[in-house]
Amino acid sequence: LALDADWLAREEEALHALQREVDAAHGAVQTRRAERERHLARRPGQDDAATVQAALAAARAELERAKQALAEADFTLRRDDERRAQASDLVTRIERQQATAHTWQVLNELIGSADGKKFRNHAQQMTLDILLGYANRHLATLSRRYRLERVRQSLALLVIDQDMADEARSVHSLSGGESFLVSLALALGLASLSSHRVRVESLFIDEGFGSLDGDTLRVAMDALDSLQAQGRKVGVISHVHEMTERIGTRIEVRRLSGGQSRVMVGS
Template sequence: AVAAEAERLHQQRQHHLTATAATARRLADLTAEHQQHAEFALTPLGAAGLAAQLAALSAADDILQQKLGAASNQLAQDDTARERLAEGHRELQARQREEQRWQDLAEQIGSAKGDKFSQFAQGLTLSHLARLANLRLQQLTGRYTILKTPNRNLELQIIDHDQADTVRPMASLSGGESFLVSLALALGLSELAGYKARIESLFIDEGFGTLDPDSLNTALDALERLQHSGKMIGIISHVADLKERIGTQIRVQPGAGGNSTVRVVDVVGTETECCA
């Protein structure tokens, strides 16, 4: 029994020595690690100091998070303000364009006496008259086109297609050319004036004497087409060649003492004296 007890104590002593050696090695490792940390000098603070510093950093972080939230709100408000500013800028541009439109209109037709508006309205009417007259002018001659002078409300010009579409003033037309253009304008004016009231009659006083034979035939052909459309055409002229083209005539023959003889000639050539 004594031998068994001695053996047990011997084994217990060996275990104790082994544990002591392991503890010594662990202590050496921790001492070396502690020495290494001390050499790095990461912090001079102890555990209590580090805990206090961690608490202060946490509090500072909370404050920074609050500031970050406030900055985010400010950024959101800034985005909203920028959107409102952009919308206001677009609205301002739209109003400026509208203002410019009215300003341009005022420059064109605005005046204290109303004369600008009157000229502007007359210019629109003249443009419409030119379009109507050109339809008739094409029937008379294909050489010319009537043009309202740009930036001039009450002025007309002529485009000469036989001269590479040269724009000419009305005053440059010859007598025959002027008659054809005037006739086209008169016909256009009759259509313009007849917008609400039908004009059945058109009287032309002189002007045929300035036409050459071809221009005279062209003008009479146009008048005959106009007559066939239902209008009554009256021509006052001293041109003898017109007698062959006009069916019904009223001939005035001057007599002695300032008296005149008036005869009506119908389409078959029968003359009837009306008065003396």
């Protein structure tokens, strides 16, 4: 009771430390015992001298064979290094040729084929993309609702309906008037495409106006008037009487009796 609490705490901590040391010593003893058991298990048997000498001779023979194999491998490596040094120029030429072959291989994968079909399709697809670029400019004037696109890896066309959240539609789903406007845009785009090499002065349209309603017919005639204003001659063959008011110069073929016809030029 004469001792204070701090002294008791220090003594308890010292006692715990001693206990930990005892536990660690016991663990070390167990480890050493296990190692001793393993060592005793691996200890060679009590063989006679002849057996030991035979095992030693076998080990030495194996060592000699290993040394011989190592010497042969070193000799092979040295010869390979010498040959590589002698063939360094050939290796450089091979690497250059491989780079050239890689370029041709890439080209072959893109456009190569024995009959030229792959390159032809590639060139046609590129030309069609350019044509659609011109055609869509004209189609934006004729009908802002539609835009033409090419089906990937083919020459087929799709119509993008911009009033229906850019829905892709088949060209066969268009009405007669819409088909005429798309065909007219393609024809005008073809004229624009050809104008880089040859000046397209004339454009002839045979029929196609009979399926148009009044508003669509007006839009189509406005487009043709715009072409005429650019200095191009536009010829229209049609039986639609509403068009006569918009055409300045007309050639009329009138049916007569007896299977005869009369050609009249008016303006």
